[in-house]
Amino acid sequence: MGFGVFIHRTDSIYDDSPAEQYQFPSQYLSRAQTFVGDWIIYYEPRKVEATRGYFAIAKVERIIPDPSAAGMYLALIEPSSYLDFATPVPFNDAGGVIERGVLNEQGRISGRAQSAVRPVSPTDFERIVALGLDESVQILPRIGDISATPQFDEVQAPFVFEETRDRLNYLTSRIVRNRAFRRVILDAYDRRCSVTGLKLINGGGRAEVDAAHIKPVEANGPDIINNGIALSGTAHWMFDRGLISLSDELEILISRHVNDFESVRALVNKNGHALPPQRTSQRPHPHFLGWHRDNCFKQ
Structure with a gap:
């Protein structure tokens, strides 16, 4: 077992789905087999326009032909x-x-x-993950005490895994994963509700919008940006209860079970479509949207 790096780009010719599988040629087989049961970091090459650099982690379960x-x-x-x-x-910063x-x-x-497939040392792995999951700049949650002045300049404790269990607990912690997922989704949607178009920041500096999973965690929905959408509290409540959903083209679908159809229609974007994220590669994936329509939406 050991840590690794997988190079991936959204326009890849390979049959990749980062949260599910990574395709590679046989020349990398022996190297990739050393990552089974452990974590890899996804990296987007510098030659890609607006590259994300090291952008995600995932655990390799097994390798098959x-x-x-x-x-x-x-x-x-x-x-x-994932x-x-x-x-x-980024690949490099002021320190090299x-x-x-x-x-x-x-x-x-x-x-x-x-x-495209290479090992990475524990020290490099910890350094990259520490930067990727850095919480020194936070998007505060919608709930909690807002009486105190938010502190954004605290020095983050060194990210060091003393034991394998420490690493697993950290990378699989739902608290850590929810915080990171919220940051990713709210940044992608500019802190604006995709369904209503509202961008509200309350007096404590909190964005009044949720990072919603399209396929929920309870149904093994991954913490990937394409399985997320920014929703206001009301829109999130309706989405989770199947009163609204989205087509693959992001058309807002309103259930006939809604008891006040006209009010809901007045609440959503006038063009009848959800606002997309800033980058095309960040759009909700049809796979997850289809799951929501089939399993949650009340036709």
Whole structure:
């Protein structure tokens, strides 16, 4: 077992679905097998426009031959282990290259940086995850005591795994994952409710909008941006209860079970469509939208 890096880009020619599987050629098989049962970091290359750099973590459950492509393999991701970083980590910053393992003895970037599947040292892994899940800049939750002045300048404790259990507890903690998911979703939607268009910030500096899972965690919905949407409290309540849903084209669907149809229609965006996130790659995935319509929406 050991940590690794998987290079992925949204326009990849490979059959990748980061929260579910990662496809790679046989040349990387022996290397990828060392990651089974442990965590990998997803990285988007620098040559990609507006690259996210190191942008997510996931746990490799097992590796199988790809039944649909000879000579290819699939690293299957453990359900619900995927997590987008709240703060994507660049390849390098003012202190130099973040992943020190790609440097040669002369301190220059080596060919290892081009490997689509590569090991990463525990030290580099901890450094990248610490930056990706940094909570020193927070989007405060909608509930809680707002009487105290928010503190944003606290120094985050060093992110060091003393035991395997510490690492697993941290990366699988629902509290940690919810905070990161909220940051990712609210940043993508500019803190605006996708269904109503409202962007409200209360007196305590809190965004009055929720980060909603389309396929809920209880149904093994992953913490991936394409399974999330920013919703106001009322819209979130209706969405979870199946009174509203979305088509694959983000048309807002209103259930005929709503007891005040006209009021709900007046509440949603006038064009009848949910506001999309800022990047096309961040849009809700039809797979999750379809699940919500089939399992939650009251036709």
